[in-house]
Amino acid sequence: MSLAAPAPAxxxxxxxxxxxxxxxxxxxxxxxxxxxxxxxxxxxIMMYRSIVGFVxxxxxxxxxxxxxxxxxxxxxxxxxxxxxxFTGQNLWFYAITVIPLAQVFALEFTAPLWxxxxxxxxxGERLTGTRALAAVxxxxxxxxxxxxxxxxxxxxxxxxxxxxxxxAGSILMTKRLTRTETLTCxxxxxxxxxxxxxxxxxxxxxxxALPSLTSAPWLVLIGCAGLVAHxxxxxxxxxxxxxxxxxxDFLRLPVIAIIGVLVYAEPVDAFVILGAxxxxxxxxxxxxxxxxxxA
Numbered sequence: 293m294s295l296a297a298p299a300p301a302x303x304x305x306x307x308x309x310x311x312x313x314x315x316x317x318x319x320x321x322x323x324x325x326x327x328x329x330x331x332x333x334x335x336x337i338m339m340y341r342s343i344v345g346f347v348x349x350x351x352x353x354x355x356x357x358x359x360x361x362x363x364x365x366x367x368x369x370x371x372x373x374x375x376x377x378f379t380g381q382n383l384w385f386y387a388i389t390v391i392p393l394a395q396v397f398a399l400e401f402t403a404p405l406w407x408x409x410x411x412x413x414x415x416g417e418r419l420t421g422t423r424a425l426a427a428v429x430x431x432x433x434x435x436x437x438x439x440x441x442x443x444x445x446x447x448x449x450x451x452x453x454x455x456x457x458x459x460a461g462s463i464l465m466t467k468r469l470t471r472t473e474t475l476t477c478x479x480x481x482x483x484x485x486x487x488x489x490x491x492x493x494x495x496x497x498x499x500x501a502l503p504s505l506t507s508a509p510w511l512v513l514i515g516c517a518g519l520v521a522h523x524x525x526x527x528x529x530x531x532x533x534x535x536x537x538x539x540x541d542f543l544r545l546p547v548i549a550i551i552g553v554l555v556y557a558e559p560v561d562a563f564v565i566l567g568a569x570x571x572x573x574x575x576x577x578x579x580x581x582x583x584x585x586x587a
Contacts, residue, residue, distance in 0.1 A: 307531040312543070314525045314541065322548060338381060341515045344519075361474040372465055374481070377486070378485075380459045382493075390451075393552040394568075398437045399437055407460045410460060410461070414464040414465070422577065422581040426574040434567065437571075438567075463525075466526055478526055479519065525537075
């Protein structure tokens with residue numbers, strides 16, 4: 293009697309596993325970004341990160357025979373995606389240098405809420421009552437984390453909150469691109485376009501700083517981690533809907549909070565944790581509803 297081959301893992305589970313890779317990559321990128329922030333500005337960090345990523349993408353594409361999959365079919369979508377991501381990532385790199393890492397990540401977790409709100413316009417997905425309720429609850433969590441007042445509101449919290457909007461736009465454009473383009477094509481244009489954007493923004497004053505021997509390894513880590521994170525994220529988005537994939541990223545909060553305490557002696561703010569739990573609850577409500585609907 294022959295044994296039947298095991299059934300493949302459900303698409304949603306496979307997408308979740310890819311997102312775990314993105315969690316580890318984004319967390320390591322935060323540590324590396326803070327390490328080089330004392331020497332380079334955010335535009336320079338993004339430029340060097342993209343150069344490292346571009347070399348890696350070309351090398352892997354040649355080794356795997358994927359060069360031919362790089363097309364010019366969707367220039368407008370690629371440009372919009374990378375403008376969103378470049379803006380969000382620069383704001384994120386700035387935020388991690390001025391406010392605690394856990395607060396940055398808590399506010400960044402509102403990206404799925406922006407995905408909920410914008411997906412009907414960008415992807416044609418329906419805004420259901422559950423999704424609308426999740427968005428309202430999530431934005432209540434934003435108010436708890438940011439506590440907007442003259443005493444607590446600062447440029448760091450504003451930058452982190454705005455970065456989430458940029459990341460949401462990038463997620464939505466990535467989902468649209470996965471309908472017609474390969475991962476190699478998406479990552480190729482991401483790194484190439486962001487080299488140009490980084491070079492233009494970093495060099496507008498005619499002064500681009502060269503990294504020191506101390507910063508160079510951190511920049512390589514940022515480039516590798518950023519590329520791996522986007523590979524994992526893009527793969528996850530190709531397997532499951534954007535509104536189902538992004539909530540898995542919430543695992544980053546306890547990881548980065550522990551790193552903040554152990555490495556940077558950052559206090560754990562009860563309001564940040566409470567607000568993050570509210571935001572997580574909003575996203576989990578939507579995830580639970582989508583899962584039941586699929587079942």
